[in-house]
Amino acid sequence: MTNLVYLVPLFPLIGFLINGIGWRKMPKSAGGAIGSIAILASFIVSLGIFFEVKSTGATTIVHLFDFIQSGKLYIPFSFQVDALSSLFLLIITGIGFLIHVYSTSYMHDDEGMVKYFAFLNLFVFSMLLLVLGANYLIMFIGWEGVGLCSYLLIGFWFKNRDYTNAAKKAFIMNRIGDLGFLVGMLMILFHFGTLTYADFFNNLHNSDVAISNNMYNWIAICLFIGAMGKSAQIPLYTWLPDAMAGPTPVSALIHAATMVTAGIYMIARSSALYNLAPLAQNLVGIIGLATAILAASIAIKQYDIKKVLAYSTVSQLGFMFLALGMGAYTTAVFHVMTHAFFKALLFLGSGSVIHAMGGEQDIRKMGGLNKHMRITGITFLIGCLAIAGIPGFSGFFSKDEILAATYAHSPVMYYLALGAALMTAFYMFRLYFLTFTGSFRGTEEQHHHLHESPAAMTIPLIVLAFFAIVGGYVGLPPVISEHHSLNSFLRSVVSNFGEHELSHATEWMLMGLSSGLVIITIIIAYAVNKKPNFAPNTGLAKTLENKWYVDELYDAVIVNPLQKLSGLLDRFAERMGIDGLVNGVGKIVRWGSDRVRLLQSGQVGFYIFVMVIGMTLLFAISFFWIQ
């Protein structure tokens, strides 16, 4: 089965090509069907691969063709199938399929639906390349490919300038990260002469290649910069909230479940490197934690349903990086998986809400939707419970593992992370209460239109809700079960670093603490939002509503100065400076010509005079200077 791995990306590619070429002529339903079936096919193959890998535990490399070969530089186009990639395959194709199905209904009224499916398929294709690549360059191809699809899909409604701006911002911020990734790759190439994972990781321990510890750190940091961009970490996170401009299923798939977790995948993939680079690892943890807190704090005061989810995603990604920073790679992957379920669920749920509200996204205008959309309401609640970390739901297990790992590493960070987790619970339930409970605050017309979404949308919700509940049982904490099935599955590929075995008592204590606090927080959230008050925010709240003014800060510090600098360069350095200089030479020649020609006075006496002067000078030079 693993030998057929090329089929996995091939199906979405075929789907993309069919939809892409026929996007103007094909019927919408056909486009949706082709797109979904392509992913389903991939999913089936992926399942087969997954189980094969699970049973054998082997790592297979499938060589397709030579991509770049130049001197010492050799980069094959090959796929690597192992535990990590097969798990991601499942997440991508599985959730991808659900979201495709969901989209067939969600996008049904859009004229560009076939194009939409083409892009979506292309995205899945790129994402699969990313996780399947057997070397960093193939990963990079997928890496940039998903960035492209994200760009295309954020700007899907291209007539709106704000949307296309958001798309552009996403692409450019990703590019900043990509530069880091690129530099990291070049460093690896420079020092190890290869980009292939297997060779690279083998050589890491090889004493022949003696490089300083510093260099490991640098390489790791460069790669992490790439992850920052893709996975929306400080300081490159601002694109992700803006990316909500795209259709909601896109947000669910790309900006929650899959693409943004690429950074986590990459670092988990490079765990061997990070294990050698403690400095970089600490940086990852700190950045992750800071992002988790910052994004959570912003989410508290957002009013756009998708924005809240977006910041929540950023925050959750922060948690994942925190885990990575603690050396708990499998935990991060675990959280990726659970997060994929519940965040996709939440986004699709919000999509269902938006669908029902006729495009309205402001939660101040919602409320009491539970009455009209039961399935959406319930599944959304499940999502909230999962993300908040209520015991029994998937999020609880993965988040708890992160917190435990953090506690083992540094209690201070644990408390900070716990704070972020509590904020998560708070804003998620604020969102839930404001949206689904209480009374409807929108217009009469919207009220009239409220309805439950069609089955194509609700079925994926239900499936995802199911997984949001049970997804966590693959990684039961050691206090409950000594057998951590995910950990053991991944062990062959990802090696956790410096795992501290916490005593069972401590673990119980931590679990109890976080669960208890979360429940209290939810109650507070209920209390606060029972009678919503949308008075204009002041003070800290206003700062939070305005996202700590980070966008403004970036505008003021980077974007505007850059624009100004460009303008100045164009006006002064280019036109007046260099071009002015060049034209100046021309002008000087003309001016000189105008002066010199006055020597030609037309009077023969003057001519002779010039001649005599010249003669005298020549004599003087000849007799007094040369000799």
Added chain:
Amino acid sequence: MILTLLILVPLIAGIFSFIAKDGAKGLALISSLVTLGLAAYISMAANTASLSWTMQWIPRLGAQLSFQADGMSAMLCLLTAIIMPVIFISNWNKEVEKPGAFYGLMLLSQAGITGVFLAYDALLFYFFWELALIPVYFLCSRWGGEKRIPVTFKFFVYTFVGSLMMLSALIYLSLQNTGVSAYSWQNIVRAGASLPAVQQQFLFWLIFIAFAVKMPIFPFHTWQPDTYEQSPTPVTIILSALMVKMGMFGVIRWLMPVLPAGVAFWSNTIIILSVIGIIYASLIAIVQTDLKRLVAYSSIAHMGLMSAAAFAQTNVGLHGLMVQMFNHGINITGMWLIVSMVEQRWGTRDMGKLGGMAITAPKMAIALVIISLANVALPLTNGFIGEFMLFNGLFESASPYHITFMVVAGLGIILGAVYTLNMVQKTAYGNATAMTTGGDITANEYVGLAIVIGLILVLGIYPKPLLDMTAGFANMMIP
């Protein structure tokens, strides 16, 4: 002999098309297709052994009519031979004034450019160098925009000064030799390499300025945006896709092996200039509102990267440069085709007035997006392979600042994304305000764009043929 045919076919066809008047269009197309066939044959043949052809020319000077095609020459000839039919096809239904002269001059410049790539004799090289320039000068000045006369004249004088400086250096070098092949590449190389370092350092600039102007390298670039802006698009394509390669080609063929000590001495300086040029041109591109100027500055930025990598003097960088020269030629051709279609349909190149191409001309918009993505070197487009190798080469250079160079040059890919996406946003996206009239691409334009986009994708996914074609050359230059 087949090498001379490659030059003679466009030359003769060019001369005839002056007389042919209305038939010139067809003649040009046929000639360009013939050369494409020849070039394809040569590039296959050059894989195995380099072709050469030599004849006495001016025994008094020791100049010969000598052509040789190695991997680089063959690749560039192939590029030339591909670009020309693309130009002719996509301009098929466009009426030009005096078609005979127009197509004649186009073909003459093709002959000149091909000659530059094939010449293995310094004087012959110089001849073709100028022969390529003169028809282009006429083309720009005759068929260009309203400010064409001063602008193209500036271009002409600029490059003329450069080539004259090069001429002085070539004279100097040739005098180190005697005999009937004093100007042959081998002898020039031997002469140059045996000069004392100080002289090499001096001669370096004389030669380099010619190439720097052509490429163009900051700060010798100011002719370029104006000229691109004013030239008719077919000529802009020749200028930017082919003539800038002449500069790059010159550096590799007639500078690096000839003055190794000079190159070694100045390479850091040139890399710094190039890198500054990347950032500088990219920044300026950001505030351009004219499509042509934007693409022009983007080209400067790209050439900056190529030149930086060239002077990094690494095998992989050089190999990447070969690939990138080809790919840049293809990409920028596509870019200009789109720009010209926009201008033709909507009568403006001002991005402030454009918008909504995706609604009125979706096919063109798709092409624009694909070409733009190639322009920002997105993986799986051809731009990526070259750029990756160039960065790799720059990173591996022996200079102590190699990381700094690479990182600063890398900022160019971010800025590149900024201006390219700006352009896409402003032309393709948004509501169709000004761009309500005018249809989507016509059949002939479709063919032209299809060739370009096909090459972009094929070479982006499977670059091996291109890499193989030039590998031998790269290994020979820098083992």
Added chain:
Amino acid sequence: MKAIIATTVFGIVLMFAGLVAKEKRSISTLAIVLLVALLGVNIWDLVTTPATAPQSFFNNMLRIDRYALWFNTLMTGCTVLYALLVGKDIEKVGVHVAEYFALIFFILCGVYLLTSYNNMLMLFLGIEILSIPQYILAGSDKRNLKSSEAALKYFLMGSFSTGILLMGITLLYGATGTFNIVGFSFLQSDLVNPLAIAGILFLMIALGFKVSAAPMHTWTPDVYDGAPTPFTAYMATVVKASAFLAFMRLFSVSFGSLSSHWMMLLAIITAATLLVGNLTAVFQQSVKRMLAYSSIAQAGFMLFAVLAVNATAWQGMLIYAVAYSVATIGMFAVLLKMKDYTYDGFNGLAKKEPVLAFFTTIFILSLAGIPLTGGFMAKYFVLLAAVEQGQLFWLVIFGLLMAAISAYYYFRVIIAMYFKQGNAELNEEVTGTDKFWLAVTCVLVVLIGTVPQLFLNNI
């Protein structure tokens, strides 16, 4: 030697023909026939002279080598071309057509003397024989005050420079005791007699005057501008080229060993010439006057050959002389067709007379030194010679920069013809014959530019 006799005789024949022939047309036809005959004589001379050592005539007064013969032949050829192209226009200058042609034959006599003189006296006579007819030709359009002015200016300055030439010759004689240019013996190689140095300087200035090197160039624009255009064409080409050959012969053959004493000065003169010629030409409005300045600029390049004192320089001078003469004659032939000599007068010529415009372009490109034309090869050879000399690389670079400036004013003609709107008015119909001979000229220009070996094989 045969050619000198022939040209004198032909000149006299033409003088008398003027008495007999009533029609101007027949006179110019006769002149052309005689010129062709003269060319034949030259070729005969060339063929019959053995390729070995140079021959001396009349007690070393003349020393004719193959180079001189070949040069004479080429210059005569240029004259034939000239007569074919502008013969019609000479008829229009004035009534004394036979005399004009006779003077041209006499000038050719001067040319032959200057290419082969071996004695200062012959140099002096040669220059005078070259100059006096020019004074007359310059003033031959008596209806035109400008022509008279040109003649007066040329005459006064020419006589003045004759004085300087003679002073130079005298001082050299004082230093060496001989007039024989190969017999000069400069005593004390380390401390050369100041008389000799001063003599060389005076000669440099006098000959510099003839070739219009700065700062002795001032007559050139006025005279070339004022003189009747057909004669300007001749003065600026064949005459100037032979003056250069005389210059070179003296400085290379006789003073070559002293080059350290005069090279610097001549280099300064060269630089000044290039600068003044190119710079001033930029601002001109009249193409004719621009060509005058351009002839100064071209003289700057020919001075490289004089400076270089080596074998390449001789070949360079030859190529330059021919390439420059042919292109300039062609250019003047075109100019003569124009009603208005200003740049604006050329506006839109390409539309009206595409063939004529094409020929003009070739000539202009040649003058600007663009490859494939003779001008390039010419410049190339002289610069090659200068670089070969070893100390003049700076001057070569300077010269090339000036060449770039020269593109400015030359290309203005092309710009006017092709890119500007306008209605270029012609003086007269461009006949098929005209076109044919212009085409021949073009072919020559391109031939020199591509196969210069053709013109060097005989030496």
Added chain:
Amino acid sequence: MPIQYYLFLSMALFCIGIMGTLMRRNAIIILMCIEMMLNAVNLLLVAFSKMYNDPSAQIFVFFIMVVAAAEVAVGLAIIVMMYRKVHSVDINILNRLKH
């Protein structure tokens, strides 16, 4: 008598001639000054001829006279032609050709 004396005398005459051409506006006087320069040359040649005891210098002087005569003939013709047109022999009157 040292030859320098003749050298200096001749130079003095020569330079006076030059000064004359520079100072005067009358074309005829200028022509005369040029003749004076030629005479200075002649004088020096004769002195050198004596020094070297060589007749060829004197022959040269003879030729200079011959040429001078011819030149004067042409020159005066030109001046007369000019006088006919502008009724003056002032060289500054004729300056239509300039710049």
Added chain:
Amino acid sequence: MGIYEVLFWFLTVMAISCALGVILSRNPVNSVLFLIATFFAVSGHYILLNAQFLAIVNIIVYAGAIMVLFLFVIMLMNLNADTEPQKNRLVQLAGVISGGALFLVVLAAFRTTTVSVLEQSATDIGLIKNLGKTLFTQFVLPFEISSVLFLSAMIGAIVIGKKE
């Protein structure tokens, strides 16, 4: 100081002062007369230098023929002192200075010349017989060629001088 020196200095002073007279006198006729005097002084020098034939020729050709031609022309044009406009002082001064500077520079250059002293002894090279022999043997070509010069001068005089 023998008669030779006395004559030398007398003729020198005469030549230079008359030469100055040529350029300084305002009346063209006076200039011509001064020039004739200069020529006589120069002829005197010729005799001192044993160039008797040239002395005679100088007087006949120059002073006699050429200068008379000048006088004719001046008379013909009816030029007198008042008609010739003077150059302004500055230009005159510039002329004097540049001419003088040239003289001084050349003088300074010849300071160090080491040329022998002329012998006082008489030679016969300046006699017509010797000169004639030289002219018709060694210098026969220039002699013949100068006829071309005369022909052109003749044509010139006709072409230019003839009224149309």
